Structure formats: structure tokens, C-alpha cells
Amino acid sequence: MKKRKPQARTDGHIRIISGKFKGRKLPVKDVEGLRPTTDRVKETVFNWLMADTRDANVLDCFAGSGSLGLESLSRFAQHATFIELDKTAATQITQNIQTLALDNARVIHTSALDYLRSNDEQHTFDIVYLDPPFRKDLLFPCCELLESAEWLHDDSLIYVEFEKEAQPNFPANWQLLKEKKAGQVICMLFNRGPVESI
Template sequence: MSRTSPARAKGAPSGRGQAHSIRIIGGDWKRTPLPVIDLDGLRPTPDRVRETLFNWLGQQLDGQRCLDLFAGSGALGFEAASRGAARVLMVERNARAAAQLRANQAKLSARAIEIAEADALRLAASLAPGSFDVVFIDPPFGEDLLGRSLELAAPLVSADGFLYVESGESLDAAAHAALEGWSVVRQGKAGAVYFHLLQRENEE
């Protein structure tokens, strides 16, 4: 997401009206390029990070319900839908970025995808607990939104589900009250981006 405003979306580097694109890595739309608008601070999840993440998740997400907060380019949400997710709710506040998400949804005839042009935190607060199997969160770096994002997103994950977090620093689950009872099961780093997959700890 943007380094300067929650209204900006994550994705490609800034420029002057240049076209950018992402490429779906696997699933039904494998190798399909999707346009990404040029917005300052936009940084799509890189190909190799997505490939690693979906290896962790088991490649296919058949029948699963996914939430992509701070959707930006939609790289994670479109990838999830390509891999069989039954529902993907993508939340993006920036009007231009949301319009591009809708255009890409139409290009793919992606019926499983819902796009909400809304503030991610406000919308997350209105969603039912346990209503998603995978929640992706990648709040704007430098905006001090990670703690609140975790607080709102963690309850939305189903009992055996996963929480995926991208951040500008390594995530210490113990440092966040919202992640009590959670553990980082996988993690990695690509450039300046740290990425983590979390799951609730087994209480037995």
C-alpha cells in the first residue's frame, strides 16, 4: 500500500502514467497478464512471493473463502480465485485502483470475486467472525496500521484458517495482543518486504 496515505493502493512503482501489469502464477488463469494502474506507492506482491505463499497454502484453494484487505493491484485476490477459491472479497479504498480491479474482474469473468470500494478497516469491522478461510493483509508501510489491521482481521479467520501478512519488518506475533494464540508457521523476505503465514495454535 501507499507509504503516505491509506487511500493509495499497493502495487507497482510510481511513474508518469506508465502501464504496469501483474501475471497470474497458477490455476485457471495461469500466465494471464492483468493491467495495474500507476499510483505512487503501489507495490504488487512479487511473483516469487506469491508462488511461495501458494505453495504454503497447498497450491489449490478449492471452495475456500478469501478476504484481500488493502487489495491494491489485486495480485493476491486474483491468484486465489484462479486457484479455485469459492469467494474472494477484495477491499480497496482508492477509486482508480478499485475501477481497475473491476475491469480485471470483467476481463476474467471472475464470478467468485466481489470488489468493495471501501475503507478496509471500517469494512473489516463489519464482517462476521470466522467468515473466511484465508485473510490477506498488506497495509500501507509507514502508516502504523498493522496493529489495528491484525486486531480486526484475526477474528475473521475460520478455526483452521490462515492469516497472511506482508509488512516492512519481521512480524513478532507475541508483540501483538491481537495475535495471542497465533503463531507464524512460515515466513520469508523479498527485498524490503517481509511475508508471514500465521495459524491459530493447537490448544490440545
């Protein structure tokens, strides 16, 4: 009996669903563990954020395909920072930024945890996307670092996406605004409130 050849991995694409680049398809490398946010989930997320992306300063942690950050820029975000550990994926995001002739985006090739550990520039973000690889226990440490290194201001919005069996703990001052289950994935949008002094 012949052994079946393993299927070759093939590259794909992401589609920008609205804004100035509506309908544009951009290539995505087939990188292990990369899960580009589906159009269905992305439509939900940006319906939630419809009034908030314009002029926002955006952080796309675990950027992967860069889909969420690029969609934000299409919807007139002021600036987007993409954090991606995989070199191939980071290079592809950079190429897609160049394809769209964007001068208000930067790609940082490092781990999200390493990036979030220090906030030397005393920089804050209006919208943060946290969509870490599943089953790696990365979500909670990132949430803690966003708070402890002061990456957020009192009205920052934080979008998180995680596997439904996970039980992450979120900071007490994060108010849940929206929640959706899509198959094996849970999506939540939080508004960061002030930290209560003890």
C-alpha cells in the same frame, strides 16, 4: 543547465502464475503507494498455500492490484472479497474480474479498517491477505479487528507482508507457520487457533 523532466508514471501489469488463468497478464493502474506482490514472493506465498486455496473463502485487504485474490481465484478459491480504498485501483480490479468472467468475486471500495470494524453478516474467511501500505501503522489494528469482529474461524490462515523495520504485535492465538525475508519485506503465514479462555 536544463531541468530534467520528471518521468511519466506508467501503468503496469500483474501475471497470474498458476491455475486456470495461468500466464494471463492483467493491467494495473500506477497508483501512488501501490506495490503489487512480486512474482517471486507470490510463488512463495502460494507454495505455502498450495493445499488450501481450493474452495477457500478469501479476503484480500488492501487489495491494490488484486494480485493475491485473483491468484487465489485462479487456483479454484470459492469466493474472493477485495477491499481497496483507492477508487482507481478498485475500478481496475473490477475490470480485471470482468475480463476473467468471474462471478465469485466482489470489490468493496472502502478502507480495510472501516470494513473490518463490523461483521454484520457474521461472516468468516478461510484465508486473509494483509499487505497494507508501508509505514502507516495499519497492520496491527487490522489484526485486532479480525479477531474482535470475529472474521476468522479456528483454522483460518492469515498471510501478512510488512516492512522489515516494523515490529507488529500479532494475536497470541495466531501460530506462525512460515516466514520469509525478501529484501526490505517480511512475509509471514499464520494459522489462527482458538482463543484461550481466562
